[in-house]
Amino acid sequence: MTEQTGVRRPRLSPEEARERILTAAGEILDASGYAATTMEEIAARAGMAKKSVYRWWPNRIVLIADLLARRSTVHTVPDQGDTRAELLELIDTIAGYTAGADGGQLRLLLGSIDDDPETERTILARIIEPRRALARTVVQRGIARGDLPADIDVDLLLDLWNGLLTYRSGYRRAPVLRSTVQQLVELALAGHTPRLR
């Protein structure tokens, strides 16, 4: 008597199935936020049973992390021959990441991981490290041009920039002004950067 109508099955391929689930999750996340993006909702919207969702992701956190990682486009900052222009573009880009909707989702996601630094590091490696690589490239270009000191402690500089932006947006909830971005750029161009010891 149970309504086992089931199965409007074109037999999705695993790739199609995963894609459909992530798409559904993304739509819910954008429309209703992190808390509302539950496994039940995702499965319902993707038109499949929770069982099929759990086939490919072990839990909600990893699923949403995967979603955010895929959506995390790493922008490029093309060589413009102008270090100031490139740095402005770079830091604007980073500010976009941290102040945007997905920046908030990332914060909520990390906040829901209690005592699992391993998962946390994996998430960061897939989302934040690629962005760091971009920043590193731009800074190196500036050094090569002689516009930035050769002995910059790049890691520390990147963490200062990222730290400021995530802290202002995500913790203090203060807006990141255009003038603030400019201040950071001018500071670096003036050689006022942390140095390797």
Added chain:
Amino acid sequence: MTEQTGVRRPRLSPEEARERILTAAGEILDASGYAATTMEEIAARAGMAKKSVYRWWPNRIVLIADLLARRSTVHTVPDQGDTRAELLELIDTIAGYTAGADGGQLRLLLGSIDDDPETERTILARIIEPRRALARTVVQRGIARGDLPADIDVDLLLDLWNGLLTYRSGYRRAPVLRSTVQQLVELALAGHTPRLR
């Protein structure tokens, strides 16, 4: 037949009751972590019903926020006549806040607030702003001595320091080394700080 034994009541005053609840919550938080600090556990450990807990706090988040705020001692950095020494002590102190257990709890707490910037700001005002006031004092002292530039953008400098430390500890999960603290101090003493425009 219901076991209404209840009531070993010395009739606690509201202050005693609140204190007892916060103490219980703190013990659970320290012993078992954020996720395990549930309203049921808190009530049980405090020896009262959940009803009595909800009488004084509207929800778990505000209760734990209250707890963290009360436990958040603001250290002092006494005038030592030595700006370098004071800055080192200051930044060590901030690093202690962010890398310590309660730094992690604060991060988890903020991560559990979805779409309530009002509550979030309240929490930060009670925990982070007092610390900022301390930092501001120390920086001003350095300026008065002529050891730091007079036109520092103090807000930005404080956010750079706090941002770096929370980001390294809380996001990147990288250790904050003593040498990093020293780098920040030397940078400031060299006048390499953001300036008011």
Added chain:
DNA sequence: GCTGAAGGAAACGGATAGTTTCCTTGAGGT
């Protein structure tokens, strides 16, 4: 065709938040 694995529907077990019910009891007034 036959058969086995994929997968849909739905129930289930276990947590937890926050609410409500019901009853006891002690504090304060008389």
Added chain:
DNA sequence: ACCTCAAGGAAACTATCCGTTTCCTTCAGC
């Protein structure tokens, strides 16, 4: 000394969600 009533204890309740399991249908490949 007694009475009344509000504070508050015990526990059930509603609702939500995670992650698991059961059971059955259907398609794909043999």
